[in-house]
Amino acid sequence: MTSSIQKQKLFLSFPHFAVVGASTDKSKFGTKVLEWYIQRDKSVTPVRPSNDELGGIKTIRSLADLANPTETSVSIITPAKITINLLKQVEELSIPAVWCQPGATDVACVQFIKGNGMSDRVLFEGECILRDGDGVLQAML
Numbered sequence: 001m002t003s004s005i006q007k008q009k010l011f012l013s014f015p016h017f018a019v020v021g022a023s024t025d026k027s028k029f030g031t032k033v034l035e036w037y038i039q040r041d042k043s044v045t046p047v048r049p050s051n052d053e054l055g056g057i058k059t060i061r062s063l064a065d066l067a068n069p070t071e072t073s074v075s076i077i078t079p080a081k082i083t084i085n086l087l088k089q090v091e092e093l094s095i096p097a098v099w100c101q102p103g104a105t106d107v108a109c110v111q112f113i114k115g116n117g118m119s120d121r122v123l124f125e126g127e128c129i130l131r132d133g134d135g136v137l138q139a140m141l
Contacts, residue, residue: 002120004127008136011097011123014073018066020047020086021077021104022054029101030077031055033129037075040137045072063089073097075129080106087112087122100124 002010017037021030034055037044046054049061063086066072074095076083083104090098098121100109105124113122 004123004125005136005139007097007121007123008099008127008132009140010121011073011099012133012136012140014071014097015043016066016068016072017042017044018047018060018063018072018074019044019077020063020074021101022046022048024051024054028077029130033075033077033101036130036133047074063093063095066093066095069093069095071096073099075099075101076104077101078104080104080109083109084112087116087118090122091116091118096121098122098124099127099129102126102128 019034022034023031025031034046038055046057046059047063048054048059051059053059072095076086076098083100087109100123110124113119113124
């Protein structure tokens with residue numbers, strides 16, 4: 001079984017990132033995660049059906065609109081009832097790594113992850129990029 005640190009390193013090793021759950025509300029965790037990528041000069045795309053841009057970055061409407069899905073790690077900061085559908089899209093698009101932030105999953109999401117053999121590429125056990133990300137980036141140097 002892949003450890004949490006190994007999955008975090010895998011996640012951060014890809015050249016592109018997408019954030020699902022960012023909004024115009026800077027107090028929300030999705031927006032804080034988007035800002036985390038921007039502040040670290042990462043190639044990040046917000047996925048937001050209702051906005052044309054967030055934080056000065058052009059948004060896409062859905063994961064299906066990703067330019068390079070197989071080279072993109074996806075951060076998910078959504079309610080679990082939305083996350084489950086995103087996980088299905090992740091599987092269909094062969095997205096290589098996913099980081100579900102705390103609170104984005106429920107029992108159904110975990111069952112889907114485990115039942116579809118995604119446990120080695122999906123972080124879903126309380127790991128938080130805002131807390132853990134910088135340490136992982138340092139460990140990768």
